[in-house]
Amino acid sequence: xxxxxxxxxxxxxxxxxxxxxxxxxxxxxxxxxxxxxxxxxxxxxxxxxxxxxxxxxxxxxxxxxxxxxxxxxxxxxxxxxxxxxxxxxxxxxxxxxxxxxxxxxxxxxxxxxxxxxxxxxxxxxxxxxxxxxxxxxxxxxxxxxxxxxxxxxxxxxxxxxxxxxxxxxxxxxxxxxxxxxxxxxxxxxxxxxxxxxxxxxxxxxxxxxxxxxxxxxxxxxxxxxxxxxxxxxxxxxxxxxxxxxxxxxxxxxxxxxxxxxxxxxxxxxxxxxxxxxxxxxxxxxxxxxxxxxxxxxxxxxxxxxxxxxxxxxxxxxxxxxxxxxxxxxxxxxxxxxxxxxxxxxxxxxxxxxxxxxxxx
Amino acid sequence: xxxxxxxxxxxxxxxxxxxxxxxxxxxxxxxxxxxxxxxxxxxxxxxxxxxxxxxxxxxxxxxxxxxxxxxxxxxxxxxxxxxxxxxxxxxxxxxxxxxxxxxxxxxxxxxxxxxxxxxxxxxxxxxxxxxxxxxxxxxxxxxxxxxxxxxxxxxxxxxxxxxxxxxxxxxxxxxxxxxxxxxxxxxxxxxxxxxxxxxxxxxxxxxxxxxxxxxxxxxxxxxxxxxxxxxxxxxxxxxxxxxxxxxxxxxxxxxxxxxxxxxxxxxxxxxxxxxxxxxxxxxxxxxxxxxxxxxxxxxxxxxxxxxxxxxxxxxxxxxxxxxxxxxxxxxxxxxxxxxxxxxxxxxxxxxxxxxxxxxx
Ligand SMILES: [Mg+2]
Ligand SMILES: [Mg+2]
Ligand SMILES: [Mg+2]
Ligand SMILES: [Mg+2]
Ligand SMILES: [Mg+2]
Ligand SMILES: [Mg+2]
Numbered sequence: 001x002x003x004x005x006x007x008x009x010x011x012x013x014x015x016x017x018x019x020x021x022x023x024x025x026x027x028x029x030x031x032x033x034x035x036x037x038x039x040x041x042x043x044x045x046x047x048x049x050x051x052x053x054x055x056x057x058x059x060x061x062x063x064x065x066x067x068x069x070x071x072x073x074x075x076x077x078x079x080x081x082x083x084x085x086x087x088x089x090x091x092x093x094x095x096x097x098x099x100x101x102x103x104x105x106x107x108x109x110x111x112x113x114x115x116x117x118x119x120x121x122x123x124x125x126x127x128x129x130x131x132x133x134x135x136x137x138x139x140x141x142x143x144x145x146x147x148x149x150x151x152x153x154x155x156x157x158x159x160x161x162x163x164x165x166x167x168x169x170x171x172x173x174x175x176x177x178x179x180x181x182x183x184x185x186x187x188x189x190x191x192x193x194x195x196x197x198x199x200x201x202x203x204x205x206x207x208x209x210x211x212x213x214x215x216x217x218x219x220x221x222x223x224x225x226x227x228x229x230x231x232x233x234x235x236x237x238x239x240x241x242x243x244x245x246x247x248x249x250x251x252x253x254x255x256x257x258x259x260x261x262x263x264x265x266x267x268x269x270x271x272x273x274x275x276x277x278x279x280x281x282x283x284x285x286x287x288x289x290x291x292x293x294x295x296x297x298x299x300x301x302x303x304x305x306x307x308x309x310x311x312x313x314x315x316x317x318x319x320x321x322x323x324x325x326x327x328x329x330x331x332x333x334x335x336x337x338x339x340x341x342x343x344x345x346x347x348x349x350x351x352x353x354x355x356x357x358x359x360x
Numbered sequence: 361x362x363x364x365x366x367x368x369x370x371x372x373x374x375x376x377x378x379x380x381x382x383x384x385x386x387x388x389x390x391x392x393x394x395x396x397x398x399x400x401x402x403x404x405x406x407x408x409x410x411x412x413x414x415x416x417x418x419x420x421x422x423x424x425x426x427x428x429x430x431x432x433x434x435x436x437x438x439x440x441x442x443x444x445x446x447x448x449x450x451x452x453x454x455x456x457x458x459x460x461x462x463x464x465x466x467x468x469x470x471x472x473x474x475x476x477x478x479x480x481x482x483x484x485x486x487x488x489x490x491x492x493x494x495x496x497x498x499x500x501x502x503x504x505x506x507x508x509x510x511x512x513x514x515x516x517x518x519x520x521x522x523x524x525x526x527x528x529x530x531x532x533x534x535x536x537x538x539x540x541x542x543x544x545x546x547x548x549x550x551x552x553x554x555x556x557x558x559x560x561x562x563x564x565x566x567x568x569x570x571x572x573x574x575x576x577x578x579x580x581x582x583x584x585x586x587x588x589x590x591x592x593x594x595x596x597x598x599x600x601x602x603x604x605x606x607x608x609x610x611x612x613x614x615x616x617x618x619x620x621x622x623x624x625x626x627x628x629x630x631x632x633x634x635x636x637x638x639x640x641x642x643x644x645x646x647x648x649x650x651x652x653x654x655x656x657x658x659x660x661x662x663x664x665x666x667x668x669x670x671x672x673x674x675x676x677x678x679x680x681x682x683x684x685x686x687x688x689x690x691x692x693x694x695x696x697x698x699x700x701x702x703x704x705x706x707x708x709x710x711x712x713x714x715x716x717x718x719x720x
Contacts, residue, residue, distance in 0.1 A: 148525075166512060
């Protein structure tokens, strides 16, 4: 951001790609490193903490798909038109986008510890690094702190400053509530298949994924665009929740049928006893005999048990059922989006285009 | 709180004791249980999550000394006079006090996981409960969320709403920065005694304890009292940091010399290789030979190693050094407090009286 008076003029040259978005990450990260806490790098102790903090961020924040973070700009541009945005508006949209990526990094570091996961985004999980271990429990608190440090630095004087903090707090609460539902519905090492119903599944997914992945970026973009009508936010919430459910069902599908090279991790939902869309759907249509196979093999680490579940999925045609679901869910979302009149359709269609039939 | 018009009248009958303070906890906890996320207890899944959430709170939040939380009211009463406070002001002071207790609960649950601790406040650490384990990693996120849910419910319309959120965010960042300094200065299982200097020690302690334990309650009370002079907040910060250092040095002393029955936990600072005031002081005065004893035995789990360190502390007269430090630190604090004119002295002396020569 230039300090010159031209900084606020119309901006025609900005290209919203991964590279330009990532430049904003570097700016924000460097600002954080110069925070009062971290900056007195005169002592070796403070310098070591600063380096650790940099590594926590660089390892966990910028390496994802960035769909969530980049969506804030897309939403703002859909509402106000890309050509009418000032350099400052673009920067602010991307800063909020990175706050969402920081939120996600915070939850993923925690999730991997709780799930006992091995890899994430094609590299070892942060807590799996030999020097890290349980220090990761504090590192994800630090990742969360970055959100509010960024908000304070860049939105302190903004009319919606308190609203933005409320939005991130609310989303954090919803997401950790979803994690709680997930962890208590499907505790690692114990199986109670009676809990694996569609209702329970959808409730978990709505809280643990949909709000932060879809509603949060859309709401951030709407706030920046100056939208204040509560009905528009309610509408966005409903569409985003549906989209988020669709997204997580894809995620469950990819955990079993995706290419580990492409998705960047080895799926372990079966071993981890996850309340996945696949097992919920299987249970819904399985015979008593087939249910016994699930009971005997789901949530076990042994390769034979995993293979038995996968064979049953083939027998029940689960893959085709997913493809049928994907087509009908997409059609339903398209209908809702085109029928509403409160927001430009591009707000939602640009998001939907990115996730439909995704491979990772 | 009554909704009647008398709710705002002068309040003469309030007694600020543990019992009345704890009643406010129950009100706040019940409000949280009726949060949108948690309330639809019509499904067994949502009901189970609600019960879990209640237990996380009841197990971890209200059972401490409550000095930090109760101090907010004391500060407010020191500035405005206890007799002039309305029922609403008393409630708000105690609600902020509980936010501090929630903040502490959040950090303690995380700290016990990272330190591999066994007991806390005379009961097993939360993560040590068989049904909990690593789910505790999400539970402390939920505990943190409660802070902002309470702030939103009770301070949304308050002029200082954003300032209060900033204060809790800043304190969270400082505390987790202190945890990072602690964890990287003294990694569990590796010993680098060259790092155990007084400077390093004081920096850790300032960040991980002083800000949240002393500055945060004082600043909350000052905000409620309507104080806005930045010089008053800076002064409070300086005094509170000194007081917090004193408090943590006591904590280190009690870890080794306190009665486990009284302090409610078995100290493991020696085993955990903690950068404690005791070992920093020992290193400062030890001969080369004595340093070798420390090097060979500090940070080890074996009972003989712990005994060797404790014997060395006796040899070096560490206990007497602590008592000398306590007396001089107390005198210094009293001097600073009586010399300043920006705030009523009782703001600080009431805090100091609670910690001087404490046994737990
Ligand atoms: Mg996971
Ligand atoms: Mg998980
Ligand atoms: Mg998955
Ligand atoms: Mg500890
Ligand atoms: Mg610790
Ligand atoms: Mg201690």
